[in-house]
Amino acid sequence: MTATNDEVSSILSQVESWRVLEPTTVSFQGLDWVLLPDVFPIQRSHSSAFAWEVLQELEPVDSFLDIGCGPGNNVVVALQSGVCRTATGTDINANSVESAKINAERHGFGGSTNFLVSDMFNSLEEKDKFDLIFWNSPPALEGVDPDSLSVHERSFFDPAYDCNIRFFSQARRHLTDGGRLMIGFCSNGEFDRMKQIAAESNFVPEIVAERGEGHPHWLVDFRDTTK
Helix, strand or coil: CCCCHHHHHHHHHHHHHCCCCCCEEEEECCEEEEECCCCCCHHHCHHHHHHHHHHCCCCCCCEEEEECCCCCHHHHHHHHCCCCCEEEEEECCHHHHHHHHHHHHHCCCHHHEEEEECCCCCCCCCCCCEEEEEEECCCCCCCCCHHHCCHHHHCCCCHHHHHHHHHHHHHHHHEEEEEEEEEEEECCCCHHHHHHHHHHCCEEEEEEEEECCCCCEEEEEEEECCC
């Protein structure tokens, strides 16, 4: 997303109005979720609703990794729908990880989950491999210094697609043989730019699900061209 200075200010102002300032409980997909301060407000997000819908349609696997897990909603739906047997979530925001632990326990999946404070894959060990890795990727916000964004703002934007670059360059080492790499992406982002970044790490995208008119969201599966 390329925006003028005024547009950037307007966007950041709206995002700030959604910021969670104190522990709260919200309703999302018919369930109650605890959000600690600065945790992504899933109840306001079309992308979160889209991921909830499409993840439960996937073929079952044994292990699932959710990058940028927020309050644990993707992990819970994957387990609840039988898409996976065990699930791990990572998030750079410690409050998100704590919220995810609370919500997984609340919804009956505390024993099947593991949540880590991690910048993308950084806290995982080399031996940690998964049958399905998913990331509900935020769009870029060009012209903004990443260091100027709060933890809350970074959950909405990926300046210069820095996280996308690291996602594709690091994901392969954590996939099992035959494992699937998937991203949730929306029209706020630049699909061609994301496709280019994936290609630089030898991944080719295929859109496997699409929802929404006017503001579409896509579930994108990436084939590893090195295999």
